[in-house]
Amino acid sequence: MGATPARHPPVMADVARAAGVSHQTVSRVLNDHPNVRPETRTRVLAAIERLGYRRNLLARALATRHSRTLGVVSFDTALYGPAGTVYGIEQAAREAGYFVSIVSLRTIDREGVRDAIDYLAGQSVDGVVVVAPQRSAASALADLPAGIPAVAVEGGHEGDVPVVSVDQVAGARQATAHLLALGHETVWHVSGPADWLEAEGRVEGWRAALAEAGRPAPEPLVGDWSPRSGYEAGRSLARTPGVSAVFVANDQMALGVLRAFTEEGVRVPGRISLVGFDDIPEAAYFSPPLTTVRQDFAAVGRNGIRLLLRMIEAPGQTAGERLVVPPSFVVRASTAPPP
Amino acid sequence: MGATPARHPPVMADVARAAGVSHQTVSRVLNDHPNVRPETRTRVLAAIERLGYRRNLLARALATRHSRTLGVVSFDTALYGPAGTVYGIEQAAREAGYFVSIVSLRTIDREGVRDAIDYLAGQSVDGVVVVAPQRSAASALADLPAGIPAVAVEGGHEGDVPVVSVDQVAGARQATAHLLALGHETVWHVSGPADWLEAEGRVEGWRAALAEAGRPAPEPLVGDWSPRSGYEAGRSLARTPGVSAVFVANDQMALGVLRAFTEEGVRVPGRISLVGFDDIPEAAYFSPPLTTVRQDFAAVGRNGIRLLLRMIEAPGQTAGERLVVPPSFVVRASTAPPP
DNA sequence: AGCAAGACTGTGAACGCTAACAACGCTTAG
DNA sequence: CTAAGCGTTGTTAGCGTTCACAGTCTTGCT
Numbered sequence: 001m002g003a004t005p006a007r008h009p010p011v012m013a014d015v016a017r018a019a020g021v022s023h024q025t026v027s028r029v030l031n032d033h034p035n036v037r038p039e040t041r042t043r044v045l046a047a048i049e050r051l052g053y054r055r056n057l058l059a060r061a062l063a064t065r066h067s068r069t070l071g072v073v074s075f076d077t078a079l080y081g082p083a084g085t086v087y088g089i090e091q092a093a094r095e096a097g098y099f100v101s102i103v104s105l106r107t108i109d110r111e112g113v114r115d116a117i118d119y120l121a122g123q124s125v126d127g128v129v130v131v132a133p134q135r136s137a138a139s140a141l142a143d144l145p146a147g148i149p150a151v152a153v154e155g156g157h158e159g160d161v162p163v164v165s166v167d168q169v170a171g172a173r174q175a176t177a178h179l180l181a182l183g184h185e186t187v188w189h190v191s192g193p194a195d196w197l198e199a200e201g202r203v204e205g206w207r208a209a210l211a212e213a214g215r216p217a218p219e220p221l222v223g224d225w226s227p228r229s230g231y232e233a234g235r236s237l238a239r240t241p242g243v244s245a246v247f248v249a250n251d252q253m254a255l256g257v258l259r260a261f262t263e264e265g266v267r268v269p270g271r272i273s274l275v276g277f278d279d280i281p282e283a284a285y286f287s288p289p290l291t292t293v294r295q296d297f298a299a300v301g302r303n304g305i306r307l308l309l310r311m312i313e314a315p316g317q318t319a320g321e322r323l324v325v326p327p328s329f330v331v332r333a334s335t336a337p338p339p
Numbered sequence: 340m341g342a343t344p345a346r347h348p349p350v351m352a353d354v355a356r357a358a359g360v361s362h363q364t365v366s367r368v369l370n371d372h373p374n375v376r377p378e379t380r381t382r383v384l385a386a387i388e389r390l391g392y393r394r395n396l397l398a399r400a401l402a403t404r405h406s407r408t409l410g411v412v413s414f415d416t417a418l419y420g421p422a423g424t425v426y427g428i429e430q431a432a433r434e435a436g437y438f439v440s441i442v443s444l445r446t447i448d449r450e451g452v453r454d455a456i457d458y459l460a461g462q463s464v465d466g467v468v469v470v471a472p473q474r475s476a477a478s479a480l481a482d483l484p485a486g487i488p489a490v491a492v493e494g495g496h497e498g499d500v501p502v503v504s505v506d507q508v509a510g511a512r513q514a515t516a517h518l519l520a521l522g523h524e525t526v527w528h529v530s531g532p533a534d535w536l537e538a539e540g541r542v543e544g545w546r547a548a549l550a551e552a553g554r555p556a557p558e559p560l561v562g563d564w565s566p567r568s569g570y571e572a573g574r575s576l577a578r579t580p581g582v583s584a585v586f587v588a589n590d591q592m593a594l595g596v597l598r599a600f601t602e603e604g605v606r607v608p609g610r611i612s613l614v615g616f617d618d619i620p621e622a623a624y625f626s627p628p629l630t631t632v633r634q635d636f637a638a639v640g641r642n643g644i645r646l647l648l649r650m651i652e653a654p655g656q657t658a659g660e661r662l663v664v665p666p667s668f669v670v671r672a673s674t675a676p677p678p
Numbered sequence: 679a680g681c682a683a684g685a686c687t688g689t690g691a692a693c694g695c696t697a698a699c700a701a702c703g704c705t706t707a708g
Numbered sequence: 709c710t711a712a713g714c715g716t717t718g719t720t721a722g723c724g725t726t727c728a729c730a731g732t733c734t735t736g737c738t
Contacts, residue, residue, distance in 0.1 A: 231624060
């Protein structure tokens with residue numbers, strides 16, 4: 001009772017003293033080493049409990065040279081897609097016994113991604129997953145610091161970093177083909193912003209379906225994912241003669257289009273059919289309920305982690321793998337044969 | 340050239356050797372200590388550059404006993420509210436030169452929150468912000484491990500942990516008063532799930548406004564925030580005679596209500612007026628555009644960080660502060676006088 | 679010239695943990 | 709009866725930083 005109670009939280013040595021053993025024995029108990037006498041173990045455990053001891057993970061990571069922490073580099077985690085992916089990542093990592101440290105970039109350029117990864121490397125993360133939906137982000141992966149396992153999700157294939165993503169082209173193709181099969185002459189497109197790989201993939205799929213059917217591809221209207229930009233595209237489309245089917249690159253813009261059509265007196269799907277992309281939770285409750293392409297973002301995140309863990313556990317084969325999650329097409333009430 | 344190139348990334352000692360100085364001088368350069376000769380500084384900098392040296396933040400944190408990292412405990416980061424808040428937190432923390440480590444709980448109970456905070460404490464985070472929109476989470480804050488600065492956001496007042504949140508009561512009151520002022524006899528309510536503090540606050544504000552006007556409060560319908568639950572409430576409401584105004588506890592449910600009304604042939608705002616809560620990006624493009632209460636989630640996150648940093652820099656006055664962000668009322672086209 | 683004050687740099691010891699090895703006591707076989 | 713073997717524990721040395729202190733080398737002043 002002579003020593004003043006430590007002002008700092010207890011450390012391993014304190015526990016050792018309290019239990020009458022060496023710090024190393026405490027460490028052994030904590031790490032489930034086999035050769036500790038049961039009685040000693042319980043004594044140590046009791047001391048830990050009594051002192052409220054918590055092991056310092058930083059010191060542990062410093063000594064072992066790995067942290068059981070995975071780094072995530074993301075961009076605008078408030079968007080539906082990235083948010084869902086990051087959520088999947090967190091859950092999968094936790095299940096595998098890893099923790100997650102997130103760096104969320106405001107603007108996503110080569111330098112930002114590099115800095116983020118450098119920071120994470122400084123934290124001794126065991127691996128990194130980069131949410132790289134934009135071309136600029138994906139290309140930043142080309143010159144990753146070697147030595148640290150990394151995967152990209154929601155991105156294109158660049159360098160030899162493994163990638164997990166939803167097959168945008170297939171989804172867009174299916175959406176377009178669906179409209180064509182209903183009898184529409186051609187399908188218009190409201191695309192996402194230029195730098196986004198997903199936007200590009202959807203344009204590509206849409207073009208491919210059109211080309212397959214031998215139909216002309218109208219000039220796409222370019223949006224920025226927001227309902228507002230969809231609204232503007234919708235106004236323009238409503239006034240363009242001959243438009244009977246529109247494939248919109250995401251559901252939020254589709255809502256904007258829908259709103260513009262309502263204001264302009266264009267009935268959906270009576271006069272114009274509409275297909276979206278993503279299947280946000282709201283889409284089923286639009287008026288009319290939106291036919292769309294569902295992406296399982298959480299699955300993308302989970303698979304990203306699975307791939308990353310495989311790389312961590314069996315390094316070497318850093319083959320530029322590519323894992324594709326198939327989208328699923330959800331038919332609701334916004335599509336019908338042309339008038 | 341005799342030494343084999345280190346298999347591990349270079350450490351401070353390597354830089355020191357390369358620059359012909361002591362490791363301590365390298366440290367000084369890195370930490371911008373004043374007393375380093377300019378020439379020495381550039382020599383060290385050059386060596387750092389040449390070797391591609393990156394300081395090990397773990398070791399630094401271990402030595403300094405703080406990590407310039409803030410911990411975030413959150414729940415379902417895929418929801419609009421928490422996602423927005425977490426985004427605000429990340430941005431504000433980054434601006435202040437802090438990093439962010441996130442633990443995202445699947446279910447939010449006392450034990451989960453405790454574990455999360457313990458883990459973060461083990462990471463030597465300098466502070467913790469808990470996104471605690473549920474009563475169970477908020478009450479978990481009552482027995483926080485002392486010593487580590489913490490604030491709660493989006494939560495109620497419990498224990499003496501400072502809280503930042505949007506004034507739910509005021510928002511709900513305003514929404515209800517708006518409907519009353521339009522001439523509606525009374526206002527019905529579709530509430531959020533039981534355990535949520537925000538749901539409770541909105542019920543309270545709604546009740547208060549009704550009581551003030553001396554109007555009876557109908558039994559609220561309870562939803563779970565999802566469009567689907569709103570849809571069900573909407574069907575029920577459409578068939579209840581005498582309903583002319585509904586205040587829905589969030590925009591997603593309001594969308595569901597809207598959909599049900601459309602299906603039942605109930606015109607909005609012709610026969611029933613509708614007010615939502617949150618102002619999600621989609622709300623302005625509903626049919627009709629939704630009158631709603633906007634919450635600035637990012638501001639909540641930013642203020643949470645601001646409060647936390649104040650606590651970190653000036654410990655001691657852990658007074659149970661309470662910072663309230665005012666909501667703002669956005670009138671669109673879903674409200675009108677009763678028929 | 680002499681000497682203190684200041685600038686600059688180096689040395690050793692933490693920080694709290696794990697890894698590697700050494701040492702101890704007890705059993706068991708030769 | 710002794711040596712080897714095993715289970716169990718303690719000791720020492722890192723992991724890569726920073727901190728406290730002790731030096732050394734300039735200056736500028738008397």
